[in-house]
Amino acid sequence: MNFKRKKWIRSLHTILGIIVLVPLLLFTITGVLLNHKHELRLNDRFVKSEWIMKQYGLDLTAPSVVWELGADEFFAQYSGQYILNSSNVELDKAPLSAIKISSGFCIASEDKIHFFDHRATLIEALETGLSLPKGEIVALGTDANGKLVIRYQDGFHIADSPDLISFSPTTESAVHHWAKQGKLTASQLKQAKKTLIAEGQPLERVLLDLHSGNIFSLAGKILVDLFAIGILGLSISGLLIAKRKWKKA
C-alpha cells in the first residue's frame, strides 16, 4: 500500500469518525432506551414540547375549525386533535357541528353525537339508529330551554329531556339557536395551545421516530441512511488500517 493511499484511508477514517459521532450517540441512547421500553414504561411517559408537537404535524398557530359555544367557551379542531374549552377530547370521527346545551356539550358527526358534561367528561357516545333516531345528522341546535334539537337529512328531532335519553320528532320552528362556527379570541388561542401541548406525545413514539430519523421527515430518514453508510465506511477504513498493521507485525 503506498504512502498517499495509507494517508488517505487514515484521513477518511478520522473524518468519518468525527461525522458519525453525534448521530451514533443519539442512535445508541435511543436504541438502549427502546430496548428496555417496558421496564422504563416509555409509553406511559409523555414529551410535552411545542417543537415536538410541530414535528407531528400539529399546527399550533390556528385551528382548522372553531365552534362558538357561548360565554367564552369553544370547541376547536386542530388537525385530528380536538379541544373543548381547556380539555383534549377524543372523537372517532371528524365533527360537523358542536353546541352547548343546558346539561353540557354535544359534538356531532353524521352518525354520532358525543355528549359531554360541563367539565368535558364524556357522558355517552350516542349513535343514530341505536341511542338516537335513525338518519344522517346535518346540524345541531337548541330550543328556547337549551334542549338539543338535531337536524337530520329528512327531518328534526328534539331531546325529551336534558339527559338525552330519548328523542321525539319536531319541526324547524322548535329551534331557537343553531350551532355556529367562529374564531378564537387571543386568550382562547393561548388556552387551546396550552391544552394541546399538555397532551404531549408518548416518549416511546418520540424515541422511535428519533431512532429512525422519521421525526425530521424525509431529510431525517436520508440522514440516518447516510449515517449507516458512514458507519460502514468507518468499519471498512478501520479494517484496511488494521490490515496494514497486521502485515507490518
Add this chain to the structure above:
Amino acid sequence: MLLILPASLEAAKTYQNPTDFISEQFSGAPPTAKIQTITPALQSRLSQINGSPYKSSRVRYWKKGTRTVYILEDIGKTQLITIGYVIDGQKLSNVKVLIYRESHGDDVSRTYFTKQFKSVDLKSSGKLSKKPRNIAGATMSVRTLSRMARAALLLSSAI
C-alpha cells in the same frame, strides 16, 4: 394501477346492525334500553381489571329476564370495534363483532374465535374464567374483545 387507501378511508365492515343484533337476542321483541351510570366505584374496578376506566360515564343496556345485552366499543389498534355482548345469568352466552373498522385483524369476527367466549364469566380476580386463544396479526383486536368482555360482565353484575 393499484389504488391504496389509508386505513381511515377504507369502509368499515358491518357484520350486523346493532339494532338488529339486539332484536335478535330477544326474539324480535327487545325491551326498552335502560341507562346504567358508571359510578366512581365501578370505574375504579374497571380500571383495576382493564388498566383504564371506561371511556364514558354511562352505558345503555337491554334487559329482559336474566338476559342482558350490551353494545360496547373500543379502539383495537387505531380504529373502533363495535361488539355485542349477551349475558345470561352471570355468563356470556354470545359475543359478536358488529362493526369492524381496522384494516387488518378481522379474524376476531369469525365464529371460531368468538365462540370461545361462550359460558365465560368473571373471576373474583377480574380475569375471564377462560382466556381466548390469540390470533397472530390480530393481537390488539383480541385484547379489545377480551377487555370489553370483562367490562360487560362487570357492568352486568352491577345492575
